[in-house]
Amino acid sequence: MSRHSDARESTRLDGRLQALNDARELGEGVLPDETLQEVLRVLERASSRRSLSGDHTVVGFFGATGSGKSSLFNAVSGAEIATAAARRPTTSEPLAGVWGAEGSEPLLDWLEVHNRHHAAAVDGFADEETGLILLDLPDFDSTRQANRETVQRMVGLVDVLVWVLDPQKYADAAVHHGFLAPLASHGAVTLVVLNQVDRLPERDVQPVLDSLRGILARDGLAEVRVLASSATTGAGVAALRAAIRSVAMQRKAQSQRLAADIAKAAQELLAVSGEGEAAGVRPASKKRLADELAVAANVPVVVRAVGQSYRLESVRRTGWPVTRWLSRFRPDPLRRLNLRSSAPAELNRTSLPPAGAPERARTDATVREFADAASAGAPGPWRAAIRGAAREGRERLPDALDQGIAGTDLGANRTSWWWGVFNVVQWLALLTVVVGLGWLGVLAALGYFQMPVPEVPRVEGWPVPTLMIALGVVLGIFLAITGRFIAAAAARARAGKARKRLNAAVASVAQEFVVEPVDVEVSRLGAFNAALKKAGSG
Template sequence: MSRHGDARESSQLDRRLEALNDARELAEGVLPEEPLNEVFSLLERASSRRSLSGDHTVVGFFGATGSGKSSLFNAVSGAEIATAAARRPTTSEPLAGIWGAEGSAPLLDWLEVRNRHHAAAVEGFADEGTGLILLDLPDFDSTRAANREVVQRMVGLVDVLVWVLDPQKYADAAVHNDFLTPLAAHGAVTLVVLNQVDRLPEKDVGPVLESLKGILARDGLGTVQVLGASALLGTGVGRVRSAIRHVALQRQALSQRLAADVAKAARLLREESGDGEAAGVRPATTSRLTDELATAANVPLVVRAVARSYRLESTRRTGWPVTRWLSRFRPDPLRRLNLRSNAPAELSRTSLPPAGAPARARTDAAVREFADYASAGAPGPWRAAIRGAAREGRDRLPDALDQAIAGTDLQASRKSWWWGVFNVVQWLALLTVLAGLGWLGVLAALGYFQMPVPQVPRVEGWPIPTLMIAGGVVLGIFLAVTGKFIAAAAANARSGKARKRLRNAVAAVAQELVVEPVEVEISRLKAFNAALKTAIGR
């Protein structure tokens, strides 16, 4: 493989490893700890392996007791590296045959392989420049727990896996269910050898190999290379050597192994998570949430209070001066709700009725409905996370809504221009009435004291003082009635503006305590799915 090809493959693996780590971090708190810990262990192993020699390919020989694994290891190595037969009936510790000692020690230390043999060159197979390490490993069906643990550990560490099976137990469920099937993604770095074919009649070798290939296909390893061999007679050993040499010279086994590990781990997270995307936050559902929270927070009550307060203030400022003072005895609805306070918003509180059971139920139902719509389509664990995020700020909602209402500028102290006009005219009308009454009073006093009474000017036969009194009274009453109609229309307009401001305040609270946490979880799910897609290699 070219240097540029190596760099490109390494860069792709970097991206996939980074994406897998991103997916793991994003899934924390959503998926169970066990699969996340498995992924973390894989990432640590990958980091450790990549920091060690990339010029060596580690090939592990795995097999059951009696499969002739050690004998095949010796045959491939071209030397009695692994002591076989009666002197060593089972492999108890990993043993390494090394071609290319330089740089291998730290790698073997990491693999915890103490038994090391610097193998002699084998023509056409390996020499010091090959960078090859063959491992003869304990039997995976050993009765010793320590041996099985070594095998399980090495399955996750070696670059290439060579499974040595024998004609009697090649279909054994233990090797297929416990090892081969879980490694279905590792077909590119897996080699299966049916050893001891010399024990089969020649006519049965082909059918048995085909049977083994069929079983492997059901395990998800249909593309794995399957070879027949006899360590005793040397049959097929050359093909096994050729397959291993090809992998070693390509220098791709490490990257392929890690890429397969990443894909497997990503699929594990996918299985735990499930597939799918959340429907997301929609303007309609957000608007409905705001409406429900506004109702639960007594916004309609405040809006009505704004209208009543405006009408009351209009009466006090534009009513007939003779009777307007009576409105002073009517309490201001906004002041009763403590919504005319000048205190800072973060310190002020309203006197609105506290949220009772119906209001709390309405709030909970609104939050739940919003979360259900937003999380629709999301996988189970993520749907639960989205719903949990929506409920997280639920207990803070009543206080936050009350504070938002208290801090909303209702423009209750804002004066209307027509108040001043009406007030001036009302007082002019009253002064006209008083002037008329005073005029008539002076005339009456002159007559009472038998003094000359001047002639009163008349208009169309009506005395001007009388017209002044009647006109002032009629004008005052007309302005008072007209002012009520104008005040009603203006109150509706002001309450409408107040409703809009209050709704915006409620929407801001809903956004902070409900919508944003939900959006964060939805974005988290989206990023998780994208990271998994990259990690799997799509």
């Protein structure tokens, strides 16, 4: 393997490991902790293995009791390593045969293999060209719990897995369902050896091998290499040794094993997550949510109050001065709702009626409908996460909406230019009436006391004082009526502006407490799927 290829493969592995870690982090709180912890263990194993010797290939021999695994290990090693290390019928702890000892110690320490044998060169295995560690491992069906745990641990650590089966138990469900099928993604670093073929009639060897290959195909290992051997006669040993040497010399086993681990972890995440993308937040759904929340938050009530308040204030400012004082006895709708306060919004609260059961039900249904639309197409756990984000925000909506309305500028304290004009003219009209009445009063008094009464100016035969009174009264009434029409039109315009501002405030609250949390979860699912796809790509 060239340096350029090594660097490229390392970079690709880095990317896939990072993607797997990203997927794990994104899945926290959504996917089962057990699966996420297993992924974390894969990442930690990968990090540890890559920090150790890349010049050594670790090959583990796995098998059941009576499969002849240790004998085959010795035959491949070219020495009685297993017998020399432990004189007992079955292997009780891992045993290592090492070719190329330099740099192997930290790797063996990490593997927790204490029985180490620096093996002599044998056909295909030589210190100067091969960094190789062969491991003879305990039987996976051992009656000792510690032995089974060691096998399970080593299955996750070694670079190459050699499964030694025998003609009697080659179809044993324990090995196929417990080990081979779950490791279907590891076919590139798996060898299967049918050992003890010397115990079969020669005519039966090929049918048994064909049967074994069929079972392996059902396990998902149709492409795995299957060899026949006999530790007793030496048949197939050279072929097995050559296969192991080929793997070691290519220096690909470590990266292939890690790539298989990543692919398997990605598949496990996919299995608990499910496939699919969320529909996401649509503009129409956002608008419907804001509209429904506006109704539930009594925005129409506030809008009506804005119009009524403006009309009332217009009467107080522009009505006929003789009668306008009566409007003081009418309460201001906005003041009644505590929406004329100058206090900061965070300290102020409206006096709007609290949401009753119908309003709460409407809000709940609206938020749920929004979340359902956004989560459509998402797999189960993520759909629940999206709905949960919307539900969490929903609990805080009533108070947030109240503050949003309280903090909206309704224009309640703004005056209109025409108020001043009408007010001045109204007072001038009233002054005209008063002057006319006073003039007539003086003339009447002079006549009563038999004093000379001056001639009153006339216009078209009408006395000027009388005309002044008539003009003042008519003008005052005309202005009062006209003012009401102008006030009604201006009140509608002000209410319309208030509606827009209130709807914007409600939409902002909905965005913060419902839309954004939902959007975050939708984006999280998208990032998770992208990371998982990258991690799982071979």
